[in-house]
Amino acid sequence: MKPVTLKQIAETLGISITTVSKALKDYPDVSKKTKRLVKDLAETLNYKPNAFAVNLRTRESKTIGLIIPEVVHHFFSNVVKGIIAQAEKKGYLVIILQSNESYELEKKQINLLLSKQVDGILISIANGTADFSHLQTAMENDVPLVMFDKIAKIVNCSKIIIDDRKAAYTATKHLIDSGCKKIAHFRGPLMPQNSIDRFLGYKKAIEDHGMLYDSSLVYICEKVNFDEGKLFAQRLVKNHKDVDGIFINGDLVAVGAISALNELGVSIPDQISIVGFSNWFMSSAITPSLTTIDQPGYKMGKKAFKLLYKELKAKKRKQEILPQTVELETTLIKRNSTK
Amino acid sequence: MKPVTLKQIAETLGISITTVSKALKDYPDVSKKTKRLVKDLAETLNYKPNAFAVNLRTRESKTIGLIIPEVVHHFFSNVVKGIIAQAEKKGYLVIILQSNESYELEKKQINLLLSKQVDGILISIANGTADFSHLQTAMENDVPLVMFDKIAKIVNCSKIIIDDRKAAYTATKHLIDSGCKKIAHFRGPLMPQNSIDRFLGYKKAIEDHGMLYDSSLVYICEKVNFDEGKLFAQRLVKNHKDVDGIFINGDLVAVGAISALNELGVSIPDQISIVGFSNWFMSSAITPSLTTIDQPGYKMGKKAFKLLYKELKAKKRKQEILPQTVELETTLIKRNSTK
DNA sequence: CTGAAAGCGCTTACAG
């Protein structure tokens, strides 16, 4: 079946394409009678406007691009879910891309999205990204861009984040309050802002409570996965027998650490207490269940789209876009890996 | 910055738009010299073809739609990852939508994708879907459609699946081989084909091995989540004290069951053995780790896109599309929840 | 080897 066009409706009814177009869009300067006629026929013929033609004329596609570092990821899944739910509500579709934590891929994908002419871009940047010119390019091309979770402070766009430093401080303080005397930290990679901030929160909590900051107690995760958690826990137990608490950046890493400690017969939380970060589903299912910081992924996704939507609307009205940064609350979820 | 157009290049060079267009696409009937001139200038001006205009002319957008029941889901995440990786390789972008296991939403989303004129559709159908006319509509509109994992046998399109019956048989037989004498089954909802097939595989294994099929040992999960696993495990222990094995449709449900049994002090696998289905990451991290059927999500995603791509190409060449069904291998992963 | 022309299907400023 060939799709129906405005032209066919116009010819059938013996009126102009212009009037058909206007009637369908309820322009006030078309008579009620004509509108009825047109709408009824359109309905009968199951008329659907050709989206490509509409895009070309209106210069927008009602489609946005989304780049995340990793799809198979509890936190990001929740963000994606929030984004597509909110986007759908506002009539926008979402193209999803995964950067694999690679700067090269991320850059390529931004250009891909720009060449596809998406109306806006939502991104959580890769650990490997230190140069931000590709993001500047997007903004220079007048494509609104909003960052979430893993952001670049230096780029002047809207951002939606949590207070990583404060959350990490809370997590570490919880270990201190529950009696830990020597607390290690498994941190994320050196680059992304959030792993820096979480480290700083840890450090400040240590120093604020009369403990000595010891850099040999800080392990740097590169992959931020289960295996690294296992490995570093094994190393830690071997090299620092007196450590009695660990604040770990990432639940997946924390679950790996718990697994290793269980295997080694180290009792959690009696000998070592553990606090994770992000509150992945599995953290409540393992033994012992993991105390962690809840990071509101779904909410972050919704809010990220809302910010972008605002900019999309502002752009249409040719208003200036004022970048804003929104901070979401986090909470400590107390479970059985801490006293 | 206004985007550069063919017209600008043509005017600058004093040649026609036609020639510029051809030169950029390396048509053989344009002189080498002109091509160089055009390409150099295009490069300098950072020319990007207007995707909307190209779409309108070529009647394709190099974009496909993807509908899955749930985004926050280990198996589907892996499928999505496979799909977008393969699609990107072939120059296609993927619009992602979540049906929430709702027929109504799924139908709306199919229509949304059709009105956006995606080149093809990939779908895993909702549990709530019993009527398939929306899918037929897509195919009648000449939009290639491929189903994966949760399919409708009745729809004549390409499909990519696993042999659920066989896998369930293998899982149940593993319980029998390890000495279980009375085996329960937590099945999925009544509608989707795969939960029917898994149930049938379970039943056949029971009957093939001289055991009595007892429908009171079959519990029907509606939500297929952690809480249902917990609930049914509690009920089972209360009502059927002699059950010593459970084959559970879905790792998430199985993890819930393990959690409940752990709380009740029922020893796994000594008193009750458990086999799950799907091999979610957390299944290897819990205590005891879960024996399960590995379902190759990433591979399924890649293969699903490949099938769709084939149909997209066939359609362009105006060849007939012959629907095919591809079956992927599954394997039993033996862990500590069975003897 | 080059280009004028038609056309994809729509929207909208303008004239009547």
Add this chain to the structure above:
DNA sequence: CTGAAAGCGCTTACAG
């Protein structure tokens, strides 16, 4: 209230 016309930016069959 209606419609002719221009135009969005591209592609391609056709003529020369």
